[in-house]
Amino acid sequence: MPYQKGPGKTVVIALGGNALGNTPQEQLELVQNTAKHIVDMIEEGTNVVVSHGNGPQVGMINNAFAYAAANDDKTPDMPFPEAGAMSQGYIGYQLSQAILNDVKAREIPRSTACIVTQTVVDADDPAFQNPTKPVGAFMDEETAKAKAEAMNITVKEDAGRGWRQVVASPIPRRIVEFDAVRDLVEDGYVVVSTGGGGVPVFETKGGYVGTPAVIDKDRSSALMASELNADMLVILTAVEKVCVNFNTPEQEQISEMTVSQAREYIAQGQFAPGSMLPKVEACIDYVEKYPEGKALITSLECAAAGLRGETGTVIVA
Numbered sequence: 001m002p003y004q005k006g007p008g009k010t011v012v013i014a015l016g017g018n019a020l021g022n023t024p025q026e027q028l029e030l031v032q033n034t035a036k037h038i039v040d041m042i043e044e045g046t047n048v049v050v051s052h053g054n055g056p057q058v059g060m061i062n063n064a065f066a067y068a069a070a071n072d073d074k075t076p077d078m079p080f081p082e083a084g085a086m087s088q089g090y091i092g093y094q095l096s097q098a099i100l101n102d103v104k105a106r107e108i109p110r111s112t113a114c115i116v117t118q119t120v121v122d123a124d125d126p127a128f129q130n131p132t133k134p135v136g137a138f139m140d141e142e143t144a145k146a147k148a149e150a151m152n153i154t155v156k157e158d159a160g161r162g163w164r165q166v167v168a169s170p171i172p173r174r175i176v177e178f179d180a181v182r183d184l185v186e187d188g189y190v191v192v193s194t195g196g197g198g199v200p201v202f203e204t205k206g207g208y209v210g211t212p213a214v215i216d217k218d219r220s221s222a223l224m225a226s227e228l229n230a231d232m233l234v235i236l237t238a239v240e241k242v243c244v245n246f247n248t249p250e251q252e253q254i255s256e257m258t259v260s261q262a263r264e265y266i267a268q269g270q271f272a273p274g275s276m277l278p279k280v281e282a283c284i285d286y287v288e289k290y291p292e293g294k295a296l297i298t299s300l301e302c303a304a305a306g307l308r309g310e311t312g313t314v315i316v317a
């Protein structure tokens with residue numbers, strides 16, 4: 001066996017958009033920094049499975065093909081599941097390479113493996129009738145509405161930040177490549193998987209079939225963490241802690257909440273739908289399925305300190 005599992009915790013990390021940026025060039029620079037924080041954890045003996053978002057990237061790939069196909073006769077239409085797989089491929093490549101380079105530079109005896117992942121969803125998931133997942137770039141209202149008309153897509157305002165295309169975001173039921181991820185973790189690999197939540201697929205009599213949608217990566221990471229019996233689910237985003245009365249003069253940071261407190265805050269509307277709400281819901285899913293586990297929401301910069309229990313918002317059963 002060339003590598004050995006670390007002596008520390010096994011954690012599933014979900015990386016938010018700020019860890020990746022908006023273009024492949026920007027991303028290449030940002031992932032060096034992202035990798036440094038992940039390798040800090042690996043150096044402390046932690047076993048890491050990394051998942052990441054893909055909303056801006058899958059939208060960019062899809063748009064680029066749609067634009068080219070409309071303007072020349074050589075570019076084919078690119079189906080949405082294939083665009084999702086492409087986004088997993090290039091983001092996973094950059095992340096895996098940056099982590100590997102840092103691991104080698106620090107002479108840590110570990111390596112990386114990147115898996116293009118499929119995630120089973122239900123064909124009758126109501127999400128297919130109500131698209132909510134923002135993809136691609138932000139637009140002003142006028143541009144968004146014109147694009148919606150021209151390209152027959154749905155657009156919505158995204159949490160006060162501008163207008164974006166939205167697609168269906170069904171609930172992840174099963175990660176097809178789960179066994180491979182588990183075995184690689186046991187063999188001491190740092191695994192990049194379930195990028196963009198995994199390419200959504202239906203399980204049919206004839207086999208798996210991709211479907212145009214984007215699964216929430218925090219929800220898929222929660223599923224991965226509970227199936228793996230991972231000690232922690234770590235959701236990394238732009239804020240150090242989840243807050244009540246967010247962005248108001250009464251804002252207060254939450255250091256720890258139980259599932260029932262989290263549900264109370266959800267009922268009060270404390271967490272914005274489309275941003276913090278799905279993260280808190282993913283944490284609830286994970287600790288309910290695996291009550292021995294702890295979920296942590298914090299920023300990339302605070303990740304290693306958060307794992308040591310020094311900061312972030314912890315959600316427990």
Ligand SMILES: Nc1ncnc2c1ncn2[C@@H]1O[C@H](COP(=O)(O)OP(=O)(O)O)[C@@H](O)[C@H]1O
Pocket residue numbers: 015016017018053236237238239241242243244245246270271272274275276277
């Ligand atoms: N109650 C809250 N506490 C903290 N942040 C919140 C809250 N409600 C909404 N947010 C916002 O949610 C953002 C995280 O969601 P988002 O940007 O969609 O995540 P991602 O990092 O996965 O791209 C935070 O950066 C913050 O701006």
Ligand SMILES: NC(=O)OP(=O)(O)O
Pocket residue numbers: 016017052053054055056134195196197214215216217218
């Ligand atoms: N798939 C996904 O959750 O992507 P974002 O985090 O970019 O929205």
